[in-house]
Amino acid sequence: MAALTALTATELSERLGRGEVSAREVVDAHLDRIAATDGVVADGAVWATKPAGDLGDDEVHAFLHVTAGAARAHADDIDARRAAGEQLGALAGVPLALKDILTTRGAPTTCGSRMLEGWVPPYDATVTELLRDADVVVLGKTNMDEFAMGSSTENSAFGDTRNPWDLDRVPGGSSGGSAAAVAALQAPLSIGTDTGGSIRQPAALTGLVGVKPTYGTVSRRGLVAFASSLDQAGPFARTVEDAAQLLALIQRHDPRDSTSVPDTPPDLLAHLRDGVDGLRIGVVTELQGEGYEPGVEATFRATLERFERLGATIVEVSLPHAPYGLPAYYLIAPSECSSNLARFDGVRYGLRVDAPTAEEMNAATRAAGFGPEVKRRIMIGTHALSSGYYDAYYLQASKVRTLIARDFRAAFEQADVLVSPTSPSVAFGLGTKTADPIAMYLNDVATVPASLAGTPALSLPAGLAEAPDAPGTALPVGLQVMAPLLRDDLMFRVAWAFEQDRGFAAIPTGPRAVEGVA
Amino acid sequence: MSLSPDEVRHVARLARLALTDEEVTDLAPQLSAILGYAEQVSEVAADDVTPTVHPLAPSDVTRPDEPRPSLSRDDVLAGAPQVEQDRFAVPRIVAEEG
Numbered sequence: 001m002a003a004l005t006a007l008t009a010t011e012l013s014e015r016l017g018r019g020e021v022s023a024r025e026v027v028d029a030h031l032d033r034i035a036a037t038d039g040v041v042a043d044g045a046v047w048a049t050k051p052a053g054d055l056g057d058d059e060v061h062a063f064l065h066v067t068a069g070a071a072r073a074h075a076d077d078i079d080a081r082r083a084a085g086e087q088l089g090a091l092a093g094v095p096l097a098l099k100d101i102l103t104t105r106g107a108p109t110t111c112g113s114r115m116l117e118g119w120v121p122p123y124d125a126t127v128t129e130l131l132r133d134a135d136v137v138v139l140g141k142t143n144m145d146e147f148a149m150g151s152s153t154e155n156s157a158f159g160d161t162r163n164p165w166d167l168d169r170v171p172g173g174s175s176g177g178s179a180a181a182v183a184a185l186q187a188p189l190s191i192g193t194d195t196g197g198s199i200r201q202p203a204a205l206t207g208l209v210g211v212k213p214t215y216g217t218v219s220r221r222g223l224v225a226f227a228s229s230l231d232q233a234g235p236f237a238r239t240v241e242d243a244a245q246l247l248a249l250i251q252r253h254d255p256r257d258s259t260s261v262p263d264t265p266p267d268l269l270a271h272l273r274d275g276v277d278g279l280r281i282g283v284v285t286e287l288q289g290e291g292y293e294p295g296v297e298a299t300f301r302a303t304l305e306r307f308e309r310l311g312a313t314i315v316e317v318s319l320p321h322a323p324y325g326l327p328a329y330y331l332i333a334p335s336e337c338s339s340n341l342a343r344f345d346g347v348r349y350g351l352r353v354d355a356p357t358a359e360e361m362n363a364a365t366r367a368a369g370f371g372p373e374v375k376r377r378i379m380i381g382t383h384a385l386s387s388g389y390y391d392a393y394y395l396q397a398s399k400v401r402t403l404i405a406r407d408f409r410a411a412f413e414q415a416d417v418l419v420s421p422t423s424p425s426v427a428f429g430l431g432t433k434t435a436d437p438i439a440m441y442l443n444d445v446a447t448v449p450a451s452l453a454g455t456p457a458l459s460l461p462a463g464l465a466e467a468p469d470a471p472g473t474a475l476p477v478g479l480q481v482m483a484p485l486l487r488d489d490l491m492f493r494v495a496w497a498f499e500q501d502r503g504f505a506a507i508p509t510g511p512r513a514v515e516g517v518a
Numbered sequence: 519m520s521l522s523p524d525e526v527r528h529v530a531r532l533a534r535l536a537l538t539d540e541e542v543t544d545l546a547p548q549l550s551a552i553l554g555y556a557e558q559v560s561e562v563a564a565d566d567v568t569p570t571v572h573p574l575a576p577s578d579v580t581r582p583d584e585p586r587p588s589l590s591r592d593d594v595l596a597g598a599p600q601v602e603q604d605r606f607a608v609p610r611i612v613a614e615e616g
Binding site for chain 2: 119120121122123214215216229255258259261263321323324327328330331338342345346347348349350351352354355356357358359360361362363364366367370375376378379380382383384386392393395396397398399400401402403405437438441452453454455485486
């Protein structure tokens with residue numbers, strides 16, 4: 001029998017349902033894996049991460065806090081109820097890692113920031129509630145770029161997360177900890193959040209399936225806000241079916257989130273296995289070519305041949321305003337961030353640095369609590385929203401958003417789904433892009449258009465390619481599939497057909513891969 | 519768009535961020551470069567285009583104005599840096615009269 005940590009969520013849930021394994025055994029196996037590979041101090045009810053300087057270069061550092069005691073207690077409770085004959089949910093007893101930006105009552109939520117170090121939220125996010133109600137066992141909270149701002153997880157105040165495929169490379173970001181936990185077999189499932197690509201890009205760089213659902217279909221209540229008009233939580237998994245199972249649990253209307261849409265999206269699983277025969281797959285002209293690594297381009301071309309062999313028709317489509325997506329995003333997201341992060345003022349929660357007056361206290365607290373990238377974005381956003389600049393920046397960018405949404409609608413007249421590479425590059429080396437903010441922002445060039453349009457988009461493994469800076473390497477490349485609003489089901493169907501034919505095993509390989517995965 | 523160090527200090531005041539001189543020196547060219555890049559959006563003629571803030575829900579959402587349970591005072595105050603008499607405590611806001 002394969003190690004429990006190598007099984008998918010679907011396989012685990014089948015074995016749990018047949019009574020071949022207990023939830024406690026499953027949870028303990030994953031906690032052991034975390035203790036062996038992550039760099040946490042595995043002691044007591046809540047395991048804390050080591051200080052950044054003490055982390056070894058073979059430790060993944062996916063988790064910021066592991067709620068081992070609560071996870072074991074939840075697993076024991078599930079086992080007792082199953083033994084008593086209670087009917088349990090599809091993923092009951094399956095462990096999950098939660099990004100440290102979703103609030104958890106009684107367990108720390110830091111958003112990767114000194115500002116919230118030690119803060120324990122008084123309530124569960126709606127996503128957290130839905131997972132607990134479904135008896136999914138939360139193992140702990142994962143590392144991230146501070147307040148979800150970044151594409152490499154190097155902006156965390158608590159140290160870098162390493163890519164399980166090559167521990168000297170980044171896992172992507174901002175949900176890098178959630179991606180690394182699943183790729184390192186520390187959890188079969190995790191939740192991340194995606195504002196401009198923060199689920200899809202790390203999924204691509206770590207060989208996983210990662211999903212940004214249609215905007216408004218997953219509640220944002222308890223998701224600490226970065227850019228409210230773009231933020232969405234979604235799943236990471238090692239298979240398309242696992243990702244669909246997890247999203248099906250959390251995708252529902254929430255009257256406590258005013259941006260939650262009342263529409264019920266189609267069932268994600270009913271047509272998962274229908275295949276792509278007869279579907280039109282649109283290749284986006286603007287999301288390829290210059291700026292994309294040759295290995296990424298070649299892998300993407302090969303995916304198109306595979307789709308044709310499976311009976312789909314490839315059509316070339318244009319999103320003429322897509323080149324304006326990234327500049328529009330880097331006005332909209334910082335503007336909304338500067339407004340949302342105004343709440344961190346040293347008064348109601350988190351850090352306070354004392355000073356004689358309230359304004360000096362606010363400014364000193366924010367100077368000490370925020371890292372360089374968060375400060376940079378607050379400054380951009382504050383300037384863009386300041387008197388005399390709003391029309392030229394935020395308003396104009398919001399109009400570009402409308403034009404991009406129109407482009408998508410026109411493209412979906414010609415094609416059922418759209419595809420592109422998820423990221424222009426494979427995983428890059430730790431520290432190689434931190435000096436140049438714009439070079440880092442270019443990671444999002446292919447993911448931002450769907451974010452601005454609100455359309456669902458996912459990344460799934462397309463294959464392996466060589467990193468330009470390291471001949472002989474074989475690192476994951478992601479394929480992005482985008483579907484019309486509320487047609488999340490269609491993108492899962494396309495992704496499932498590709499995955500079955502490709503047969504990609506999401507298990508890290510290579511000389512610097514995390515230990516013990518083979 | 520190019521931001522001078524004084525303009526950076528002005529924005530920092532609006533943002534309630536106490537920046538060091540070194541941070542101001544670093545941020546001035548960085549912010550200028552990012553804004554210069556983002557200004558491409560002005561190349562798009564969009565005078566007659568409605569801005570988008572939510573792709574699916576065009577109107578405000580309301581709920582019935584009925585009382586319902588909320589967090590307890592103890593829960594809300596538990597995370598505060600300083601509490602006095604069941605309230606958030608802050609330094610002086612209004613200057614003393616001379």
